[in-house]
Amino acid sequence: MIVDTSVSMALKNEFGKYDIKGMNLFKIEETNSLFKSVKLKLKNKNTVMVQLKCPLCGKLHAFNYCVSNIVNQEIIVCGCKTLGIPVLFIGEDKKIRQRVMQYNKAIKEIYAIF
Numbered sequence: 001m002i003v004d005t006s007v008s009m010a011l012k013n014e015f016g017k018y019d020i021k022g023m024n025l026f027k028i029e030e031t032n033s034l035f036k037s038v039k040l041k042l043k044n045k046n047t048v049m050v051q052l053k054c055p056l057c058g059k060l061h062a063f064n065y066c067v068s069n070i071v072n073q074e075i076i077v078c079g080c081k082t083l084g085i086p087v088l089f090i091g092e093d094k095k096i097r098q099r100v101m102q103y104n105k106a107i108k109e110i111y112a113i114f
């Protein structure tokens with residue numbers, strides 16, 4: 001079986017939009033240079049810790065995930081623990097782009113009201 005490692009990470013920026021960057025699951029350390037506010041660390045063979053300096057509340061949020069879940073094409077959502085708003089998505093590139101498109105569209109519509 002060929003494991004597709006075309007994985008992307010999308011992070012909400014201070015304007016409420018998501019920036020998407022590609023990452024390699026097998027080079028987790030390189031991921032840390034993508035976003036200044038996101039740090040990924042392998043805790044053991046199958047657990048990755050995501051540390052997020054939250055763009056919404058300014059606090060540091062930490063999450064633990066199974067690497068196999070990401071490989072199995074589940075989308076990981078890291079949200080602000082204070083506000084309960086999704087901030088960071090990690091998952092298959094195509095799915096991430098679809099998800100972000102929906103969110104960016106929703107944001108546009110909210111702004112259109114004002």
Ligand SMILES: [Zn+2]
Pocket residue numbers: 054055056057058059061079080081082083
């Ligand atoms: Zn937060």
